[in-house]
Amino acid sequence: MKIRSRDLRILCIQYAQALIITVILGGILIRAQGESPTEALKYILEGAVGSPTAIANTLRWATPCMFTGAAVTLAFKSGIMNCGIQGQVYTGALIAAIIGYALPMPKFLHMPICILAAGIVGMLYALIPALMKLYLKVDELITTLMLCFVATYLTEYIVIWMIIGEKVDATRSMANTSPNILETAEIPKLIQGTSTSYGLFLGVAVLIIISLVYRHTVIGYEMKQMGENLSFSRAGGVNTSKMFLGVFLISGFIAGLCGGVEVTGSYGRFNINFSGNIGWDGIMIARIAGNNPLSVIAVSLIWGALKAGSMQMERMTSLNRLSVNIIQMLFVLFVAIDYEKLIAEFNRRKATAKFKRQEEMKC
Amino acid sequence: MPDRTEYILELEGICKHFGNLTANDHISFKVRRGSVHAIIGENGAGKSTLMSILTCIKKQDSGRIIMNGKAVDFHSPKEASESGIGMVYQEFMLYKGMTVAENIIMGCERTDAGFLNMKKNIKKVEEICDSYDFRLPLKSRIDELPVSVLQQVEIVKVLYREAQLIIFDEPTSVLTPQGVRGLFKAMRELTGKGKTILFITHKLKEVLEIADHITVLKDGRVTADMKNENVSERELAKLMVGREVLYDIRRKKNRIGREVLLVKDLTVKDRKGILRLKKASFSVHSGEIVGIAGVAGAGQKELGEAIVGITRPEPGSEILLCGEPVGHMSIGERRKRGLGYVPQNRIKDGVNLKGSIWENTMMGYHLEHGRKQGFLIDFKDVSSFARAVVEDYSVKIQDISDRAFELSGGNIQKLIVGREMLQGKSFLIIEDPTRGIDVGAIELIRKKIAALSESGVGILLISHELSEVIQLSDRILVAYDKHIIEPEDSSQLTEEELGLLMTGGGQDENKIS
Numbered sequence: 001m002k003i004r005s006r007d008l009r010i011l012c013i014q015y016a017q018a019l020i021i022t023v024i025l026g027g028i029l030i031r032a033q034g035e036s037p038t039e040a041l042k043y044i045l046e047g048a049v050g051s052p053t054a055i056a057n058t059l060r061w062a063t064p065c066m067f068t069g070a071a072v073t074l075a076f077k078s079g080i081m082n083c084g085i086q087g088q089v090y091t092g093a094l095i096a097a098i099i100g101y102a103l104p105m106p107k108f109l110h111m112p113i114c115i116l117a118a119g120i121v122g123m124l125y126a127l128i129p130a131l132m133k134l135y136l137k138v139d140e141l142i143t144t145l146m147l148c149f150v151a152t153y154l155t156e157y158i159v160i161w162m163i164i165g166e167k168v169d170a171t172r173s174m175a176n177t178s179p180n181i182l183e184t185a186e187i188p189k190l191i192q193g194t195s196t197s198y199g200l201f202l203g204v205a206v207l208i209i210i211s212l213v214y215r216h217t218v219i220g221y222e223m224k225q226m227g228e229n230l231s232f233s234r235a236g237g238v239n240t241s242k243m244f245l246g247v248f249l250i251s252g253f254i255a256g257l258c259g260g261v262e263v264t265g266s267y268g269r270f271n272i273n274f275s276g277n278i279g280w281d282g283i284m285i286a287r288i289a290g291n292n293p294l295s296v297i298a299v300s301l302i303w304g305a306l307k308a309g310s311m312q313m314e315r316m317t318s319l320n321r322l323s324v325n326i327i328q329m330l331f332v333l334f335v336a337i338d339y340e341k342l343i344a345e346f347n348r349r350k351a352t353a354k355f356k357r358q359e360e361m362k363c
Numbered sequence: 364m365p366d367r368t369e370y371i372l373e374l375e376g377i378c379k380h381f382g383n384l385t386a387n388d389h390i391s392f393k394v395r396r397g398s399v400h401a402i403i404g405e406n407g408a409g410k411s412t413l414m415s416i417l418t419c420i421k422k423q424d425s426g427r428i429i430m431n432g433k434a435v436d437f438h439s440p441k442e443a444s445e446s447g448i449g450m451v452y453q454e455f456m457l458y459k460g461m462t463v464a465e466n467i468i469m470g471c472e473r474t475d476a477g478f479l480n481m482k483k484n485i486k487k488v489e490e491i492c493d494s495y496d497f498r499l500p501l502k503s504r505i506d507e508l509p510v511s512v513l514q515q516v517e518i519v520k521v522l523y524r525e526a527q528l529i530i531f532d533e534p535t536s537v538l539t540p541q542g543v544r545g546l547f548k549a550m551r552e553l554t555g556k557g558k559t560i561l562f563i564t565h566k567l568k569e570v571l572e573i574a575d576h577i578t579v580l581k582d583g584r585v586t587a588d589m590k591n592e593n594v595s596e597r598e599l600a601k602l603m604v605g606r607e608v609l610y611d612i613r614r615k616k617n618r619i620g621r622e623v624l625l626v627k628d629l630t631v632k633d634r635k636g637i638l639r640l641k642k643a644s645f646s647v648h649s650g651e652i653v654g655i656a657g658v659a660g661a662g663q664k665e666l667g668e669a670i671v672g673i674t675r676p677e678p679g680s681e682i683l684l685c686g687e688p689v690g691h692m693s694i695g696e697r698r699k700r701g702l703g704y705v706p707q708n709r710i711k712d713g714v715n716l717k718g719s720i721w722e723n724t725m726m727g728y729h730l731e732h733g734r735k736q737g738f739l740i741d742f743k744d745v746s747s748f749a750r751a752v753v754e755d756y757s758v759k760i761q762d763i764s765d766r767a768f769e770l771s772g773g774n775i776q777k778l779i780v781g782r783e784m785l786q787g788k789s790f791l792i793i794e795d796p797t798r799g800i801d802v803g804a805i806e807l808i809r810k811k812i813a814a815l816s817e818s819g820v821g822i823l824l825i826s827h828e829l830s831e832v833i834q835l836s837d838r839i840l841v842a843y844d845k846h847i848i849e850p851e852d853s854s855q856l857t858e859e860e861l862g863l864l865m866t867g868g869g870q871d872e873n874k875i876s
Contacts, residue, residue, distance in 0.1 A: 217738050218733075218734055218739070221722070221725065221729060221740060224718075224722075225715055225718065228715045229711075229716070229717070231711050232711070232712055232715045232726065234673070234694065235673065235706050235712040235713070236694075236727040237693075237694050237695035237727050238726075239695055351380060351383065352380055
């Protein structure tokens with residue numbers, strides 16, 4: 001019901017330490033490439049929060065992170081290893097792009113239908129591994145991972161051979177993307193002249209809803225218990241198969257929404273393999289946020305800031321954006337350390353040492 | 364051959380701490396070669412810790428271990444085993460899919476120029492079996508064999524590793540009274556051939572029967588170290604617990620009411636399709652405790668799982684809860700119809716260690732209570748229920764937001780039992796309610812079970828602790844080889860007679876002998 005002060009302290013130590021170690025290692029990394037770490041940091045900050053455009057960029061990149069972070073948090077918290085976010089995003093994005101350019105509709109209908117369809121297709125794509133687990137007992141970790149590749153290449157195939165292929169003359173110049181979506185399908189921009197859309201608020205809303213579900217509803221309670229001890233909740237009367245299917249599908253739905261929002265809010269079309277990292281980012285963000293939906297919002301903003309900032313850094317220095325990626329990964333690595341166990345082990349050793357000293361004094 | 368010192372093992376001032384808890388506090392005693400040396404103590408007295416130090420699974424904080432007159436300092440369990448310490452664990456360390464011979468040899472294979480010579484290895488196992496008079500089906504697979512045979516496999520495994528000192532950790536808890544006879548015979552055989560036995564137990568009768576020497580542990584200390592001469596059970600109990608314990612729960616005959624559980628022709632197969640229970644039929648009435656006795660693996664586990672709804676029974680089976688067929692229902696639906704369940708494996712099925720106390724007490728309760736508007740958690744209701752469980756069952760916690768992993772085994776069990784008992788269920792399945800917990804908790808739980816049945820609840824008690832079944836039950840059913848049988852006058856049976864039934868001996872045979 002409440003976070004106890006001890007838990008909070010450990011949490012703070014965890015993030016502070018991870019941050020410090022990452023900053024040091026990141027500095028060394030940048031220095032090794034012959035650039036000044038402070039200079040690089042300056043450009044990152046400039047690109048992330050230095051101007052209204054920079055802030056818009058940060059928000060733009062934070063938006064997909066919120067969706068994928070939410071999809072992963074939901075699944076992982078219930079003990080479902082949905083590592084197929086990537087595939088669910090791609091299939092959802094493609095359907096949104098197709099409906100967006102091919103089916104003219106009134107303005108108030110078109111955009112919501114695109115996004116909803118994306119969610120539903122993402123959900124259907126998650127249904128495959130869910131059913132394989134329930135009926136064939138195939139581990140969802142494997143199936144979702146494999147289906148990521150299937151989705152990446154399948155969407156590529158559909159775009160090149162079925163969409164571009166049809167009207168190859170007209171669109172030869174814009175290879176590897178679907179046609180632009182109609183204006184009626186676009187999400188209104190939050191900040192004009194940037195690619196930041198109101199999709200951001202949808203992401204925040206999804207995370208707030210998830211948080212409320214976990215805190216206040218019986219079904220959220222069951223989901224959490226199932227993730228923490230499956231056979232305990234089964235013996236306690238939770239219908240775990242139903243719950244598994246439900247959570248898996250909603251996770252897929254949110255991932256699909258991500259694809260829909262990316263296409264209708266930012267890209268305006270489906271680019272082949274438009275973001276090879278989007279699903280994995282979600283897994284890392286959920287990990288850093290400790291599967292807490294509200295922390296996902298904060299971490300997503302940091303993630304977006306780093307992405308926007310690293311692009312600026314790339315433009316202004318000889319450094320590569322990949323350096324920032326490496327630093328991000330390092331941060332995940334350090335946050336993943338189980339500090340609670342380490343502290344317990346440390347206390348145990350201290351107590352043992354103290355006891356030994358007392359023994360020696362007695363002798 | 365090592366020196367023939369009088370004592371094979373001497374412990375000097377062994378200490379072990381876990382944080383603030385002192386598990387072993389300056390433990391010293393000597394074990395005479397060729398004797399049966401019993402170490403007794405309640406759960407939590409430090410027996411297991413001491414044994415894991417001896418086998419080098421844990422390292423002592425201070426103190427010396429002396430074997431064959433020389434101080435030893437093991438660095439790995441393997442070193443301990445090579446120096447002649449062998450352990451027969453309570454939970455057998457055997458691989459189910461492999462044969463007896465393979466299990467015995469594994470990890471200690473003798474090879475010819477790097478190649479495994481199975482024939483040579485098996486010959487060696489056969490020699491051991493012959494010389495100690497064990498008859499083992501070496502080619503059978505482990506999962507086809509009864510528990511008493513598995514224990515012999517464990518013993519031969521230890522002998523194969525040329526152990527001189529053999530530790531038996533609560534070996535009799537899985538055996539019938541007849542099985543215990545066989546084990547003691549084997550122990551005598553072993554000491555007769557010069558092996559030494561450390562016998563860890565909390566069963567006093569057995570200690571008095573077999574041990575040459577007794578060391579009593581309490582709260583991590585040695586409270587007595589004596590020869591087994593002119594000692595009484597009462598004295599030992601006092602030394603072990605520090606006060607006189609009487610698990611005497613007076614049960615008056617309750618008024619037996621309506622039928623709360625009826626099981627008809629219940630047939631259960633496990634996941635691999637192996638038949639585990641065949642056409643079991645019986646009933647439980649309100650106000651009645653029906654006990655099920657049986658050696659492990661006789662089908663009682665599957666019986667419990669089928670009634671709760673964890674496994675689906677075969678077609679043709681009928682389960683009626685308060686007169687309503689529930690065979691097709693989910694666990695949740697059965698719980699809503701008055702079923703309560705205290706699972707055998709409390710850590711796996713009974714509790715969420717990562718969760719808080721209130722989250723743990725809420726499980727099952729949440730199906731019908733603790734809701735607002737049908738889907739919101741009613742925190743007031745949920746926390747008052749948690750407090751009720753904690754108070755009524757004296758679970759030692761500071762706050763209901765404490766996490767469950769901070770609790771001891773006894774407190775966890777009290778929490779589970781309390782949660783299931785306070786929900787006003789009409790029928791409860793209780794499996795091994797007092798396994799591995801402290802005396803205080805055992806007393807409390809047994810009293811609560813008796814009180815619950817007085818209040819008109821029907822209880823099915825499935826326990827491996829025979830004395831518990833006899834003490835609490837109005838009727839006793841016996842699980843034997845996939846069948847559930849009901850002996851005549853079952854409440855009058857002694858442990859010995861029940862033991863015979865559990866291993867397939869009929870009541871009549873028993874009377875003749």
